[in-house]
Amino acid sequence: MEVHGATALVTGANRGIGHAFAVELRARGATVYATARRPELIDIPGVQTLRLDINDPSSVEAAARRASDVDLLINNAADTAGGPLVGGDLAAIRSTMESNYFGTLAMIRAFAPVLARNGGGAILNVLSAVAWSTVVGNTAYAAAKSAQWGLTNGVREELAGQGTLVTALVPGLVGTATLYDFARRHGIDLPDGRVTDPVDLVRLALDGVAAGEVEVLDPLAAEAKAALSGPPRAFAL
Ligand SMILES: NC(=O)c1ccc[n+]([C@@H]2O[C@H](COP(=O)([O-])OP(=O)(O)OC[C@H]3O[C@@H](n4cnc5c(N)ncnc54)[C@H](OP(=O)(O)O)[C@@H]3O)[C@@H](O)[C@H]2O)c1
Numbered sequence: 282m283e284v285h286g287a288t289a290l291v292t293g294a295n296r297g298i299g300h301a302f303a304v305e306l307r308a309r310g311a312t313v314y315a316t317a318r319r320p321e322l323i324d325i326p327g328v329q330t331l332r333l334d335i336n337d338p339s340s341v342e343a344a345a346r347r348a349s350d351v352d353l354l355i356n357n358a359a360d361t362a363g364g365p366l367v368g369g370d371l372a373a374i375r376s377t378m379e380s381n382y383f384g385t386l387a388m389i390r391a392f393a394p395v396l397a398r399n400g401g402g403a404i405l406n407v408l409s410a411v412a413w414s415t416v417v418g419n420t421a422y423a424a425a426k427s428a429q430w431g432l433t434n435g436v437r438e439e440l441a442g443q444g445t446l447v448t449a450l451v452p453g454l455v456g457t458a459t460l461y462d463f464a465r466r467h468g469i470d471l472p473d474g475r476v477t478d479p480v481d482l483v484r485l486a487l488d489g490v491a492a493g494e495v496e497v498l499d500p501l502a503a504e505a506k507a508a509l510s511g512p513p514r515a516f517a518l
Contacts (some may be wrong), residue, residue, distance in 0.1 A: 453501020
């Protein structure tokens with residue numbers, strides 16, 4: 282779909298990859314609803330800010346009513362701190378599943394009729410290469426991303442009839458504060474030249490949407506997907 286002239290809604294636009302999406306969408310000539318749980322933190326000129334918690338059904342419904350002109354939905358927001366599956370805190374494990382899977386699903390269910398009324402449009406879900414492997418220290422998050430990948434494939438089939446493109450953005454390592462904090466806490470030296478800049482990632486993603494692609498992978502994600510034909514292995518950090 283054409284990004285110039287589109288009306289986009291971005292979840293989690295106050296920081297990280299979501300912030301980069303909102304900035305790049307504006308630069309490409311889209312109208313942008315930049316949403317966040319705390320919209321007062323959004324500092325991007327020229328966007329419409331909206332309070333939105335994807336885990337809160339009334340907040341999601343209100344956003345769908347307010348942003349009734351959306352034809353490009355960017356599901357970026359997620360709780361990325363699931364921790365370990367066996368010894369970890371069950372509330373954290375549920376929280377990462379709640380936002381990645383049920384929150385993304387709630388957004389799609391609320392906005393599918395909006396997109397249909399606006400000509401079909403597109404949905405882009407921000408997944409992760411860990412959906413195809415796992416990541417030591419954050420296995421619960423990886424499992425939630427696997428569920429979100431399955432969700433993405435399912436809704437793509439269900440929404441094809443109304444002309445909605447459903448694109449999976451699958452990054453490996455993206456240079457946001459959240460990634461650097463995780464690496465510092467776990468004593469991980471991130472490999473040189475393997476961390477994608479958020480700005481480069483969102484450009485790749487929007488080029489993919491413009492080209493009608495159903496999956497957009499950065500180089501690490503392409504490696505992770507190719508490795509699926511072999512035995513399971515953890516995502517190498
Ligand atoms: N960074 C990476 O290496 C990497 C790699 C692959 C995939 N990803 C994916 O990329 C996306 C963004 O990652 P990031 O690194 O930019 O993360 P981030 O900087 O931690 O940002 C996460 C965003 O999601 C928001 N959020 C969390 N739960 C929410 C909820 N219930 N409702 C609304 N907003 C909520 C956060 O809002 P608050 O500020 O209110 O907490 C924040 O804006 C995630 O889906 C992540 O899984 C990241």
